[in-house]
Ligand SMILES: [Fe+2]
């Protein structure tokens with residue numbers, strides 16, 4: 001499909017031929033821009049930023065680079081091309097053609113799924129809005145802004161579905177998405193992790209490593225949906241999610257690289273000494289990792305969930321890579337192991353697989369996180385440093401599900417309240433850790449310069465040099 005570049009809202013959904021929808025979105029657009037002005041990246045509205053913009057979903061169009069002011073970014077609506085004769089891959093409707101409209105009986109569940117996904121997008125922009133003031137380099141500042149505009153586009157993607165397929169309730173939900181605020185006591189964002197603060201760049205990189213990876217798994221499950229417009233829009237969103245995880249993976253890698261360099265030069269692994277030298281000691285990185293991993297693991301929801309079973313059976317939400325799994329894709333008889341606390345230890349037991357779909361997606365997520373963290377460990381090993389970063393056990397520090405409230409170590413051992421209290425400072429960031437990390441945050445914006453606590457990247461953006469002027473402040 002062609003894109004009309006003169007349109008206010010770039011899209012490949014033939015918006016101009018649906019006047020009602022076009023009017024509805026043109027009405028929503030100024031409200032979105034007001035929200036962006038109020039809650040988007042602080043003090044950034046006049047900057048020209050070297051951004052990647054999607055103008056279409058094909059190879060040539062999805063990554064157009066150029067200088068853009070963020071309020072002028074071409075937020076648009078892009079669905080991956082329809083797959084011909086696509087059939088439903090799982091659940092009670094398996095083998096039937098996918099739906100181009102919302103079946104009445106599934107309307108409220110589908111709306112709920114779309115709203116819950118949509119709510120995370122503006123939430124993360126709100127969480128990250130102050131970070132530009134303390135960026136470790138111009139390169140990183142540009143990456144932050146790239147993530148922010150793409151989360152804005154993801155909101156557009158969900159709002160399109162609400163407006164196009166859910167009538168009046170959809171319009172109301174689209175407005176409510178601009179009304180909630182991350183961390184607000186009265187009108188918070190829907191999910192816990194999206195109400196946490198992202199106060200510093202170590203947190204930001206951990207967030208993009210873990211929490212955007214939750215995005216990858218949730219979106220992947222939705223790409224399987226029988227509701228084809230949802231499947232197609234989430235498929236396109238995944239290409240952008242890949243970039244967000246890259247920002248996290250590489251950001252942490254560069255922090256570790258810099259710390260390792262100083263450890264070797266000074267022949268020390270003493271955290272206090274390293275802190276005095278202005279780099280982040282590895283145990284602190286591990287504690288931040290533990291925090292962000294555990295908060296994100298909770299996003300998958302309760303390990304046994306009748307909603308998850310309903311969403312699957314009715315074809316709304318599949319499993320990660322559903323079509324590659326060799327089973328009946330109905331799961332009526334199947335079981336899946338879940339954890340519970342019994343007799344002072346964590347015990348596995350088989351639960352109905354249909355009810356355990358959150359747990360399964362969580363396990364897929366954890367496995368993916370572990371392979372990402374292993375890449376950091378290879379770097380440490382190559383540097384000759386004996387320190388192994390680990391993804392904590394999925395039962396650690398849980399606030400949701402039957403493990404919530406249980407005291408469980410990062411290794412997955414049940415501990416007493418007294419042991420938890422005596423060790424929690426080794427396991428989770430303490431106020432002093434957070435103060436220390438905060439104390440490193442300055443604002444480094446000269447092209448090619450980097451804060452002391454992070455190494456430069458090995459390459460710039462889109463073939464540009466690392467010292468490119470990625471942001472013009474005007
Ligand atoms: Fe997103």
Ligand SMILES: [Fe+2]
Pocket residue numbers: 151212215240241244
């Ligand atoms: Fe993301």
